Amino acid sequence: MKTSRFVLAGLTIALVLAGGLVLYASSEPDGLESAMLEGCRTGADGEISGGTCVAQQEADHEIGGPLADYGMSFLDNDTLGGSLSGIAGVALVLAVAWGLFTLLARKRGTGGEGE
Amino acid sequence: MSDTALHIPNGIIGIPTSLGFGLAAVLAVAACVAAARRGLDDRLVPLAGLATAFIFAAQMLNFPIAAGVSGHLVGGALAAALLGPWLGVLCLTVVVAVQALLFADGGVTALGLNIVNMAVISTVAAWAVIALALKVLPRTRAGLTAAVFAGSVVSVVAASAGFLLQFALGGEPIGQSFAAIAAALLGTHVLIGVGEAAISAAAVTAVALTRPDLVHALNGGRLDQPGDGLAKETA
Numbered sequence: 001m002k003t004s005r006f007v008l009a010g011l012t013i014a015l016v017l018a019g020g021l022v023l024y025a026s027s028e029p030d031g032l033e034s035a036m037l038e039g040c041r042t043g044a045d046g047e048i049s050g051g052t053c054v055a056q057q058e059a060d061h062e063i064g065g066p067l068a069d070y071g072m073s074f075l076d077n078d079t080l081g082g083s084l085s086g087i088a089g090v091a092l093v094l095a096v097a098w099g100l101f102t103l104l105a106r107k108r109g110t111g112g113e114g115e
Numbered sequence: 116m117s118d119t120a121l122h123i124p125n126g127i128i129g130i131p132t133s134l135g136f137g138l139a140a141v142l143a144v145a146a147c148v149a150a151a152r153r154g155l156d157d158r159l160v161p162l163a164g165l166a167t168a169f170i171f172a173a174q175m176l177n178f179p180i181a182a183g184v185s186g187h188l189v190g191g192a193l194a195a196a197l198l199g200p201w202l203g204v205l206c207l208t209v210v211v212a213v214q215a216l217l218f219a220d221g222g223v224t225a226l227g228l229n230i231v232n233m234a235v236i237s238t239v240a241a242w243a244v245i246a247l248a249l250k251v252l253p254r255t256r257a258g259l260t261a262a263v264f265a266g267s268v269v270s271v272v273a274a275s276a277g278f279l280l281q282f283a284l285g286g287e288p289i290g291q292s293f294a295a296i297a298a299a300l301l302g303t304h305v306l307i308g309v310g311e312a313a314i315s316a317a318a319v320t321a322v323a324l325t326r327p328d329l330v331h332a333l334n335g336g337r338l339d340q341p342g343d344g345l346a347k348e349t350a
Contacts, residue, residue: 010165018172026177026185031303034184039290052290059126061219068219097167
């Protein structure tokens with residue numbers, strides 16, 4: 001398989017995961033969160049309803065932002081927001097990584113590593 | 116609602132410890148930049164970019180591991196197997212940094228803690244296990260699968276042990292003892308590691324079958340066919 005086709009296929013899978021399958025992901029607390037919640041009771045919404053646990057020390061995030069918690073705060077539709085934020089995230093991460101690795105691949109002073 | 120997702124939020128680990136690990140993260144990532152540059156050429160850029168984007172996508176997919184508990188891929192083993200440890204650490208660093216800065220997943224103050232655990236410890240631990248396993252296992256599909264599987268489980272448990280070290284240094288166990296937190300955390304992360312292993316092994320095997328030259332752990336070689344030297348055994 002050619003590299004360009006391989007990368008396109010991989011990106012398609014990543015977009016399907018982040019924009020589609022993500023809607024079916026578990027929303028239960030993860031391994032770290034559940035360990036920090038031990039000692040507390042949580043209500044149906046997942047919020048702490050009583051007890052004492054490490055998670056109560058959790059402080060707010062410094063930035064938050066429109067994409068916080070993998071949503072789009074300016075959209076009313078959570079499903080659409082979750083899907084679009086995943087797609088936007090994949091595009092952003094790809095752009096950042098591609099740019100960074102392109103810079104790092106540039107050899108200093110050797111005039112490049114041509115074929 | 117899960118809004119921390121294996122990522123340490125603010126407030127759990129004290130500021131001095133967080134800053135200390137921030138410094139450790141900067142030093143480790145700088146060392147990886149220097150080491151990765153030696154092996155990085157233009158042909159690798161698209162694959163490294165793709166691996167980073169794929170890991171970001173896969174990290175969003177929480178899967179159930181026990182009643183009321185979920186987990187998700189970290190990606191250290193996948194990155195290590197495909198790209199080697201140094202470039203792998205940089206991929207995970209990009210993922211964790213974008214998550215903290217744009218998606219409020221993991222505190223910004225806690226970014227160094229999360230980079231040390233999920234980028235540095237997870238990737239380097241996975242690489243150590245995979246490289247060692249491929250020295251003793253046959254370079255077949257089964258051997259590669261087993262190596263990546265073992266590397267994945269070890270990498271996730273090692274990353275959670277990194278959190279325990281940070282928590283011991285700068286956290287305050289309330290409502291339960293440190294030992295109880297450690298037992299709960301390590302237990303769930305063994306299960307998360309098995310999930311991670313299934314995903315990573317499947318992904319690495321898929322790449323090895325289509326483009327074996329893109330699997331760093333195979334050193335540019337192909338997978339041996341199970342029949343190559345074992346025909347007699349299968350008879």
